[in-house]
Amino acid sequence: GIQVEQSPPDLILQEGANSTLRCNFSDSVNNLQWFHQNPWGQLINLFYIPSGTKQNGRLSATTVATERYSLLYISSSQTTDSGVYFCAVERYNQGGKLIFGQGTELSVKP
Amino acid sequence: GAVVSQHPSRVICKSGTSVKIECRSLDFQATTMFWYRQFPKQSLMLMATSNEGSKATYEQGVEKDKFLINHASLTLSTLTVTSAHPEDSSFYICSARGQVLEQYFGPGTRLTVT
Numbered sequence: 001g002i003q004v005e006q007s008p009p010d011l012i013l014q015e016g017a018n019s020t021l022r023c024n025f026s027d028s029v030n031n032l033q034w035f036h037q038n039p040w041g042q043l044i045n046l047f048y049i050p051s052g053t054k055q056n057g058r059l060s061a062t063t064v065a066t067e068r069y070s071l072l073y074i075s076s077s078q079t080t081d082s083g084v085y086f087c088a089v090e091r092y093n094q095g096g097k098l099i100f101g102q103g104t105e106l107s108v109k110p
Numbered sequence: 111g112a113v114v115s116q117h118p119s120r121v122i123c124k125s126g127t128s129v130k131i132e133c134r135s136l137d138f139q140a141t142t143m144f145w146y147r148q149f150p151k152q153s154l155m156l157m158a159t160s161n162e163g164s165k166a167t168y169e170q171g172v173e174k175d176k177f178l179i180n181h182a183s184l185t186l187s188t189l190t191v192t193s194a195h196p197e198d199s200s201f202y203i204c205s206a207r208g209q210v211l212e213q214y215f216g217p218g219t220r221l222t223v224t
């Protein structure tokens with residue numbers, strides 16, 4: 001099956017710092033999503049980005065499908081950005097099944 | 111954005127009893143719903159896929175007789191954990207997808223079996 005690898009596994013930042021999270025995947029995909037799981041367990045949709053670049057406030061994401069990776073940028077981090085960030089991909093003709101990476105646990109210190 | 115709800119958010123039950131978890135898409139029709147399981151400090155693992163009006167498709171290693179899934183309408187799917195045991199304790203999360211590929215997730219249900 002497809003492999004999804006996220007790096008780094010853990011990240012500690014001072015408030016105000018910038019960061020880049022990476023997601024590598026081993027096969028072609030027709031769906032890639034980034035999520036933030038908050039301390040209560042809720043998965044919040046950040047980006048639906050099978051290819052290209054998107055921005056939403058302090059967050060932006062880029063997926064280079066031909067090279068099988070995606071990047072999530074967080075600028076001017078805030079303590080509320082803390083939590084686990086997941087990348088998930090869907091292969092073609094898999095009925096919508098999302099395969100999740102192991103996540104990046106981000107801790108933003110005041 | 112699309113909203114998916116789950117009920118209950120937290121449940122404690124005795125070993126041997128059954129527990130039903132509901133997943134609803136509140137503002138869109140979900141042609142497909144998915145059930146995931148998450149253990150502490152781990153990623154999400156897909157348990158099964160359900161399409162409205164048809165039988166669920168279970169992932170390898172998931173006992174279909176223990177985890178009963180019913181997708182009765184375009185806005186409701188249920189997961190019933192039958193004869194629950196302590197090892198079934200986990201965080202169960204549903205997701206839903208309509209006409210577009212993007213999936214939306216419910217807030218999760220924390221099940222504790224004593």
